[in-house]
Amino acid sequence: MRRTPHYLLDDRDEVRRLIRENPWATIVSHVExxxxxxxxxxxxxxxxxSVGDEIVLVSHVGRPDEELHRLGTTEVLVIIQGPHGYISPSWYDDDAVIPTWNHVTAHLYGVPEILDDAENFRILAELTDHFEQHVADPRSLALDEEYSRRVARGTVGLRLRVTRIDARLKLSQNKPAEVVARIVNQLDGDGPYAHDGLAREMRRVHDPRHS
Known part of the structure; x- marks a missing residue:
């Protein structure tokens, strides 16, 4: 990503928050x-x-993706995409003509460790429980463990110790406060580019009281 200094995200706690709130990731490999x-x-x-300030991810892939990626042998890129959206120049002032796209994004790099079957099943169970906790009638792999273990054999678990991070908060930090306020107001509205999640991220950056 373009290294514009005032958009860099170096706070690892904020990167962790981004991962927690946006767990659907893209895994990218370059395979010979x-x-x-x-x-x-x-x-x-x-x-x-995790050790100290280390960021460690766990996930799984469906077979044969572990072979397609050559997982465990080379570095992979995991892309975490947070809220993002179009920003119209009409929200700036009467003379503005150049639009932009605001976003929160993290690129995480490392060589994944392949998990054994037992740990993979444990991670799959934790993953299921993590998301099921928010529904009215939560389900668990333990409700039919024998069947769940058969299905789990079609997956490969992985752990990624992140060795390099390249993250951005591009949220109109280069604009004056009155323009930022107009952008947030438009994102909070009901127009074609309204995006309450992006508005929340902008408030976090520009007004810490809303964090």
């Missing part, structure tokens, strides 16, 4: 003989496995 390979899977932070 195959070129660029991309897949999409949910990820979770592995807080127990």
């Amino acid at each position: 003989g195959a070129g660029i390979v991309a897949s999409h899977y949910p990820v979770l932070l592995d807080e127990q496995a």
Whole structure:
């Protein structure tokens, strides 16, 4: 990503928040003989496995994606995409003509560790419980463990210790306060580019009272 200094996101706690709130990730590999390979899977932070300020992700892929990516042998890129949206120049002032796109994005790099079957099933169960906790009638893999374990054999678990981070908060930090206020007001409205999630991210950056 373009390294514009005032958009850099160096706060690892904010990167963790971004992962927690946006767990649907893109996994990208460059594989000799195959070129660029991309897949999409949910990820979770592995807080127990992290050491110090380390960021550790756990996930799984469906077979044969582990072979397509050559997982465990080369570095992968995991892209976390937070709220993003079109910003019209009409929200700036009467003379503005150049639009932009605001976004919150993190690129996370590392060589994944392949999990054994037992740990993969444990992670799959945790992943299910993590998302099921928010529904009225939550389900668990433990309700039919024998069947769940058979299905799990079609997946490969992985743990990624992040060795490099390239993250951005591009949220109109280069605009004066009155323009930022107009942008947030438009994002909070009911127009074609309204986006309450992006409005919340802008308030976090421009007005810490809303964090």
